[in-house]
Amino acid sequence: MTLQIGVIGTGAIGQDHIRRLTQTLSGAKVIAVNDIDAQRARGTIAKYELDAKLHEDPHSLIADAGVQAVLVTSWGPTHEAFVLAAIAQGKPVFCEKPLAETAAGCLRIADAEQASGRRLVQVGFMRQYDKGYRALREVIRNGGIGEPLMLHCAHRNPTVGESYTASMAITDTLIHELDVLRWLLDDDYISAQVVYPRRTRNAHAGLADPQIVLLETARGVRIDVEVFVNCQYGYDIQCAVIGETGTASLPEPSSVLLRSEARVSSRILTDWKERFIDAYDFELQAFVDGVKGRGLSGPTAWDGYAAAVAADSCLLAQKSGKVETIAMQKRPAFYAPD
């Protein structure tokens, strides 16, 4: 049977998810859309020739009997209310990151979900569906390099706009590492420290770039993540796991090997959308399949909460220059990984 989906927020990511649900993925159909900018919602229906109802109000979309599952791709601050509303209707909801603006908001969602008795929330941390990270995780779990002891990571963007602030280095950029590295190590963070290298002259005034975030996990794994958002040369994600008997590194995107002008070279991506493009497909197909039968298995509300708590400590560490503790509530059995 085809899952009937309602989408709140038809901006960049919203339209991208509507495109893949309609043209690429299997077993789902977008039958309702809403955007605070109704004109944009109407344009989206036309652009993707959707047989979908335009809701004036997001809450009426969530309540629409025809809507079996909700996609929340509106601005971050609006996510909490829509997710809670969907849970209230007992409807599965895929929510783009961040799950909520604050750790507390995430907890409210987690509480509501547990109260509902079944998993209804999947958060849009697509990296957990990336083939490269999955292969890396398998090497670790198979004991291929012994117990992980250290991680050396880097999240580099070519450039960011004037509107990009130092805190967005945590909430918009590092947030993906904060989620995926917990999942990779099956571990939790206990502290964060931020150090500022010499500033690049290519960062707009007022933005400290690059930053290095030093994390420690409960099992003692030391993680360094370089966040460099004006690196100029490309969109480059690095993750090397150093274990007791070996090291394993995230695969580089596949590329033609070129010999030209005295260099042998491969391509580095420049557009972040290309880097995890397959992962977006897998995460949404998993959501559709999960709702229709086997149950949700993707990033949980608790993962959303954990990323939010870690982000909060990193934001503190950015200002204090000190090692800030990262303390989470005990994970409820409800969110124990299967």
Add this chain to the structure above:
Amino acid sequence: MTLQIGVIGTGAIGQDHIRRLTQTLSGAKVIAVNDIDAQRARGTIAKYELDAKLHEDPHSLIADAGVQAVLVTSWGPTHEAFVLAAIAQGKPVFCEKPLAETAAGCLRIADAEQASGRRLVQVGFMRQYDKGYRALREVIRNGGIGEPLMLHCAHRNPTVGESYTASMAITDTLIHELDVLRWLLDDDYISAQVVYPRRTRNAHAGLADPQIVLLETARGVRIDVEVFVNCQYGYDIQCAVIGETGTASLPEPSSVLLRSEARVSSRILTDWKERFIDAYDFELQAFVDGVKGRGLSGPTAWDGYAAAVAADSCLLAQKSGKVETIAMQKRPAFYAPD
């Protein structure tokens, strides 16, 4: 609307294509199946929970009014008849390679298709949909390495069964190179020569393995393709294009980079099905999308004919030890690439 598809031949590839049409791809539904082994056809319907009619006879499936497009995944020798029958019904048909057992058979299909007035046939040369070959083709077309002058290729399987014969090295293994290299260079072959290196002790008696096939194209490009089907170490496809100002090589499959036991290493696939698994998805999605609107754009009946002609000359060259000419009829305008 959802394309209603009938499948003839529910063996290894048939079931694989049924799986992806049903669970992975978008806009199609398998509503009729046939296999000479009815029991296997019935098993397939159950296995993939198909809402599909079991036809006793393949020709009744083709004639079934509900069937809008046909998939031919039966044994090679049966393909020609089924494709001709589908064309006779004016129904688009995706036919696994080989299109027909002989060049003449392919010409009969091409003639029938031209007589029908529109493109109805797509041949299952999935490598034309592989991201790596497409990126390689783009580098060549963008002039990144100047005019192509030489190709150094290799098609290596870990092992083959006792039933594998020397001629299958051409009709089953090299056939993929014969198709994809023409497409890659947008050129046609004019000669083939086969040389036999020292035999590996790991080939079963009677099989000359490896073989090197030397091809020349109309534009003078020299191609060497190593066909080594008992190479032991993995399933490894290599293709290096040497141009006037540089060289470009087919991307290696993406892999975790491991440092362990004094080696830094990446994975080589061992299962041929994994190597072009995405390409099978893209080729069938393109067939479904093509039938539903924009028209077929994949490998044509003429590509099937060209591969068959080249294969015939290679089979001759295997025995003669001489340089055998490869002569094709002039390509009809009907098959001019858009």
Add this chain to the structure above:
Amino acid sequence: MTLQIGVIGTGAIGQDHIRRLTQTLSGAKVIAVNDIDAQRARGTIAKYELDAKLHEDPHSLIADAGVQAVLVTSWGPTHEAFVLAAIAQGKPVFCEKPLAETAAGCLRIADAEQASGRRLVQVGFMRQYDKGYRALREVIRNGGIGEPLMLHCAHRNPTVGESYTASMAITDTLIHELDVLRWLLDDDYISAQVVYPRRTRNAHAGLADPQIVLLETARGVRIDVEVFVNCQYGYDIQCAVIGETGTASLPEPSSVLLRSEARVSSRILTDWKERFIDAYDFELQAFVDGVKGRGLSGPTAWDGYAAAVAADSCLLAQKSGKVETIAMQKRPAFYAPD
């Protein structure tokens, strides 16, 4: 003319240097040796068929009129006295690292050298002569990656013996990075911090392994050096420089590329002596050539002092867990790089 050299300390490194002076390098001859273990000195003369005088006492060797230059390859604590004695005789002296046991000892040597009016001391930091580090330095100086902002380094040994202590991770292992990274960046350190990841089960009891040393330079470059001396998989030196517009990494040792057992792989060295074997040749040939004509240009007594000061702060940081300042006296003009 052939430089007449006297060697104090015919142990592992002493004999290795005697071998290369005699059989590989050009323009030098070992004509006097001394070792506190006279028996070992005598054995060395025989082993390398040296036409050399055996001195009972190191100071008599230094004073020997026939000795034009001195090589100090005895135990660390004995270096300072022998170097000062050579300077007193106005004789050039190549001293293996460490130059002296303490920063103060190094300063005493620097003062004596300046008082002598000419460069007489070269310290055995062979990495400054490694082709890889030199190529990396050139990329940085040519502006190939913009101003350096961060360094991600690793110094990994397969295993160390029971006698290896945590402080030796600084004085024996990290000491090489402490020297070469200053030289690479043409910069000085201002602080050091040591963090301890989870301990490997392969380290002998009482040894904290691995350790991560975090350094900051005067120009704000942030450096992380992973010191992991029981990494099991090999002897692996990594150094990635992250600049404003790109990154440049220390070359991997050249290796045959092997495809075997489903892996494509290259060799990782396991013996530290092999990793910089060419650099030992270049540093000693430079010493011989420098003495005979153009003057010494290798690592100076000041480099010895700088490494000692940094090492002292790292040793403090190991215990304090705090960020320790690294403060050096102002570099005398005498030691300004040409």
Add this chain to the structure above:
Amino acid sequence: MTLQIGVIGTGAIGQDHIRRLTQTLSGAKVIAVNDIDAQRARGTIAKYELDAKLHEDPHSLIADAGVQAVLVTSWGPTHEAFVLAAIAQGKPVFCEKPLAETAAGCLRIADAEQASGRRLVQVGFMRQYDKGYRALREVIRNGGIGEPLMLHCAHRNPTVGESYTASMAITDTLIHELDVLRWLLDDDYISAQVVYPRRTRNAHAGLADPQIVLLETARGVRIDVEVFVNCQYGYDIQCAVIGETGTASLPEPSSVLLRSEARVSSRILTDWKERFIDAYDFELQAFVDGVKGRGLSGPTAWDGYAAAVAADSCLLAQKSGKVETIAMQKRPAFYAPD
């Protein structure tokens, strides 16, 4: 003791060898030089501050009692006479390739050397001393990839001058592969075929470039060597050995790994002199050490003969377009490898 060497031919390679004998290598001294251009010989003595006698006539140099060993680095056609003259004097002689202009010339030298009763001749095929080829040979001999079955090689120069002729592709360029591949496989050639791909527009008129030389060995190994002397992008030597259980490829020259402008890349050399610069040092040090004691072990007069015979057949094949046999006399026991 120091080997007293006389050098005939102080051109490009002659001066390069004089430089390394004088400034880099150990145990030798150039005490006599001759060049048909006396002015250039005199200039060389001054340039390298040689304590050497200028001989008006090459034969007087060979006869000079002070000359213990001869280096022949004059034009190819003059080599045979000088080598025979040295043998006549019982003096060891290092002769740059080609040993002689014809196979017959090489046989005359081999006969003279055997008549003298001891190994006196080393030919300047420096690749046998290259660390990369030696490591590749070791992998083969250790059975790391099973019996070798095929070799895929390439010898690519960026550009050649107007004076470069098609036959020089064999006598000047391919000659190095003809020697090193025999040595690599410990095998002899039995046939050669030359095929001409489409011509690059970057070759000067009249030069067929690139060429592909197909060789077969006595043990049935099939070798393809691409000779492309106007490849534009760099000086690039490739050699992949395909064995029964794996493949092994010649190491790439070590290089800084750069991430810049959306490419991750390594350097490709452009100057042929840099590619085997270490090998030239090793081959001459081996000659000096061999003469002084352990006896010559490098490329023999027989290797010179074998390369000449193979070259002759390749020159025939260039014109005939047919498979030309390569037939050598039986190797005398005198030249059996130790």
